[in-house]
Amino acid sequence: MVKLVLALAALALTLLAVYAEDEVHDISTFKLGEGPVEEALAEGETENPDVVTEAPAASGILSAIAGISIPQCVRKKADLTCPDSDINYYLYSGETKKMKFDTTSDEWFEQSGFDVKKPTVFLFHGYQGGENVMPTVILRDAYIKNGSYNLITADYPTLVKERCDRAAQQNAEPVAKCTADVFAYLKKNGVTAEQTTCIGFSLGAHICGITANFLPEKMAKIVALDPAGARFNRRNKDKRLDEADALTVHAIHTDTRRYGEGEVVGKADVCVNNGRQPACKDAPSESSNDFILN
């Protein structure tokens, strides 16, 4: 798993460098095994103190009799009003500054440290993820460390809770809607779609794609890291990621057999090991929270 995550991070950085239009990027300085990736792995999964992990609440007669507990899944309506307290956005500018977005305040932008001259990157986590949960932490920290981007992370852990996969999939759309609102706020302050990239892991990749359908113009790029397969591939294109959702869409498929999408979703699709990872087959668990270091 750790190799997979490292490969994803490295590939994402490579793609970002290779396809950048104006500049020639040198990624030779980014070495696996040192820097933000290593630090993130050394720390393991970083717990987000904001997240309250509810014990699954027992509900219904059946579960009462059988003693089974059923998790309370949060489902948001597609037409919810944004901002929503379960969907938060953070701006990282500089090495240490982290600011929670407040799109209701015009002053927020001024004091946020947002630099409209820098490219903007949105980062979306997947099912069971969070802004501060592996594996997206690796990408987040790599961008923070780099310093040449306005990095925006989206955080919606209660909408993608364990055992709530159906709800999580439905929640992709409301998250996308609120993201479009954040984008409208940024646009008002001088940020353009053509300097914006959206990166999403698994379910997050589809959030990038669905967000695109709410935007008046296309973002420069979407990078889909193992875009989720389950049920998304049976949806209409406006409810999932497709190749028309940004000026260019790159996808890295690493798990085409189970959770990931096996079909082409972008303009450039990379299938690592043909979408199968034999090195991970003896991993103790399929949970994204388990890493094997060797």
Ligand SMILES: *[C@@H]1O[C@H](CO)[C@@H](O)[C@H](O)[C@H]1NC(C)=O
């Ligand atoms: C940040 O990333 C860009 C694009 O890959 C690269 O050109 C630049 O050198 C990086 N900066 C640092 C400080 O690593």
